[in-house]
Amino acid sequence: MKFTKKLLLPITLLFIPTFFINNLNLNNFNNFKKEINSDYDFIIDQEDSTYFSGEILDTDLDGYGDSLYMWGKNNKGQIGNGTTNNADSGPIEIFPHNSDWNGNLIDLELGEEHSGVTVDTDYNGYADTLYMWGSNDYGQIGNGSSINYFFYPVKITPKNYINWKGNIIDLSLEGNFSSVIIDTDLDGYADTLYMWGENNNKQLGNGTDISLNTPTIIVPENGDWNGNLIDLELGQNDSALTIDTDLDGYADTLYMWGSNAFCQLGQNESKFIDQAYPKITEPITSDQFLGNILDVSTSIYSSGIIVDSDLDNYGDTLYMWGTNVNGVLANDNIIIPIPAIVTSISGNLINFETNNKNSGVTIDTDLDGYADTLYMWGDNEYGQAGIGNLNQSYINYPTAIFPYSDSWNGNILNYSIGKTYASVIIDQNWDGYGDRLYMWGSNEYGEAGIAPCPNFIIPNSIFESKSFQISDLEIINNQNHGFDLNITLNDYWNIFDANNIPEISLFDQYNNLYDLTYLEDDSSPIDDIYSFEINNIEIGTKYVFTKVQIDTIYFNFTPIISISDYLISNLELEETGINNAIFNLDVVLGSNLNISYFTSDQRKVKVNFSDDTYQEVLIDQNWDVELKELNSDTSYQIIGIDYFYENESYKYNLPVDITFKTLIEEY
Incomplete structure (x- = not known):
């Protein structure tokens, strides 16, 4: 399952003059930064694979990734830094060769010895560009080249196209093959599957066992998925894709294909027969899963899904199937050829992962919508089960895993399993973004984020970022x-x-x-x-x-x-009448403004007379004010004016000393 982050989407703010308070809430901010190696970061995504790892960081705090760091084994250029030297001294930042990403980083995926990341270059929240690098022994990079390795990220598109003709909704890499699903009609849901790379077990799903070195469209044998493509996952040599057939936004159908050597397709077929085309996988008790499929993961020995059976948008049932090597199926059965429910775990199920040695699931126990507890089971040879010792070679049943502090001190946003190690991203300040990375298990090549050292037998804090x-x-x-x-x-x-x-x-x-x-x-x-x-x-x-x-x-x-407020610098008498007088205001005002930019209250003026009386009048379009209802043939002394009425008071005062006399009324 790909880690989904909360996006800070701008909302429309009407242009209002600032004489009203201009106020913005958090969702109005779209942050950016050109500098790298920021003191402030969000951890957006973390992926672990065969002794190498990577993560996407948001260094400008806008909710979108902008920096990619990788570390660990690099024998095939899978780190992407232009060399085959292991990155065993900690994370290093990765860029395309002599270039920038030119967009937000959306999704990082790692195969056995190759890597890929999707980029949103038009900043609309959806990826549209794919970069790949590392091993290309089976064409898994996807650019049609026969070169065995690519040491820097290279841009990949379908053959004879300059782009994907749509948004990249999901990317998955595993083993020596690759895949994406594309939304070609831009409705927010994928409708097209591309696959390429190794095909020795028919894991590409095109009906053959011939490898492909360019992205190729894949469909079921009947030619139609009958719904939107939701979640794509690749195993070591098998593939899985969930489909939303009733178009309600949630997957309800699972297709699997490729190797079935360990019954990992869950289709009750002979475990030695590969599936050459995508085929529906169904549970053991009925012809469909009773609920929506929220997450899927598959590997060389096992597969599993999280199902929301009560349709509250949170997972409550975990199905698994395959062969119980290293205890990855969380039960005592040797083989489960069809999806079966795993032992009940209390709480909402959020994220499930399985590989050839371990399985795990994150749980929301306080029902706030975010995971707070991690259960793992399977192999523990390198301490990757996280139980704090190596006395047990494997764990048969789900066991709660914690760091040394006995608490994650936050929500678990992302969970990933490498070959012999694992990691989680924690949100310690409950803002929806990762700020601490824990890793545990093997560290022979620096895959746990620090220089090679003995195994970590319990989750170890590798990286912490403080942000605002x-x-x-x-x-x-x-x-x-x-x-x-x-x-x-x-x-x-x-x-x-x-x-x-x-x-x-x-x-x-x-x-x-x-x-x-x-x-x-x-x-x-x-x-x-x-x-x-x-x-x-x-x-x-x-x-x-x-x-x-x-x-x-x-x-x-x-x-x-x-x-900014206008300023009245003087008041000059223009004309007097029998019962009125007109004054012109000398006003300081920018060339890009006129009186219409101000409200009637802000144009209100209070003229103060020496006898403690006053008149309140409005400034007209010519910046004139007219005093009315004056007595004829009478002298008046103005000692000051108050102006710019706001919040039930006048903001400014101009002292003046002006004496004038109204005209005599003639009979």
Whole structure:
């Protein structure tokens, strides 16, 4: 099952002048950063394979991967750093040769000695580009080449095409073959399966045992999947694909094909007969699974699925089948040729994995929608079962696994099993993103993320990242014809505090930089609330702000239109009448504004007379105000005006000393 992350999708914000508070919530922020090796990261995806590993990091905290790190065995160039030297001193960052990824990294998958990652180059949330590297002995890279190894990521497309003609919904690699499912009609669901690479056990599903070195469309023998393609998984030499036949968004049918040497196809066929075309696998008790299929995993000896039988969108039943080598089937049976229910496990089932030595499932025991407990079973030769000792060579039944602290201290977001080791990603601050990586089992080639050393017999913390997010941001007009920026952070790790105020800069639509001055009296660091005055703001001017920089991280947000308050510098008498007088206002206002940008309240003026009386009037389109209902032939002294009415009071005052006299009424 591919790790699904929560996406921070921008929501539309109407352009409102800033005399109202411009406020954004977390979902408005689309963050980006050009620097690498950030101090702040989310762990998006982690994959383990045959003594090498990789992970996708989000270094700009926008919810999408932007950096790929890999480590471990590299004899076939599967690390992708241009060499065949093992990366045994820890993770190293990987790029295409002399290039960048030019998009968000979506899905990392590892085969036995080859690797692949999908990239979203048009930033619409869906992958559209595939890179592959490593061993190509059987054409598993997919570019039609006879070269045995590719030491850097290379872009792969179907033969004679420049792209996949759709979005890449899922990528799976295993053994020496590869596969993707594509959404060609852009409805969010895959409809086309491509496969390529080794085919000695007919695992490509095209009816032959001839290997393919370019992506080739695969369909069942009848030519139709009869639904949307949901979850794709490859075993060592067999394949699995779940289908949504009733088009409700959830898979209900499982196809499998390829090697059946250990009854891993679950089709009650002779274990020595390969399946050359995709064929439906059904449970032992009925002709269909009673519920939706939420996850599938398959390997050389065993296969399994998580089923949601009560249709609450959470798994509650685990089926497994195959041959019980190393205890991977979690029971005492030697062979289970058809899917059968595994011993009941309390809680919602989230993520299931099986390989040629181990199986495991993550469980949501507190029913909050996120896994918090890991059960494993199977081989323990290298400590990969995580039970804390090597006394038991394998575990027959699901056993809860914990780190040294006896608690994961967070939600389990991703679980992966390598050949003789395993890993989980933990979300310690409950924000939906990974911030700690645990690994355990073998480490002969540095596959556990550090220099080669004896086996880890219990989950060991390899990497921890502390990050922050913006939970709220507002730009408000202050009392000085300028703006203040108020920002609230989601700072679980207390990266910032009263002694370490975040360094923040603001940018407008033209990428002009605005420095900020910290307002200590208006801030509350203990509550992660920080206020700043925006410097160098011109009076009566429109601004469009688009991003902030906090330390080294840039946060894009839906553009905020902000208009600084106008300033009245003088009041001049234009004309007097018998019962009225008209005054023109000298106003400081930018060339890109006029009176219509301000509300009627903000155009309200209070004219104060020396006898403690006053009149409230509105500024007209010519920046004139007219005093009415005056007495004829009477002198008046204006001592000041209040203007810019907001929040039930006037913000500004202009002292003046103007005396005028109304005209005599003639009879």
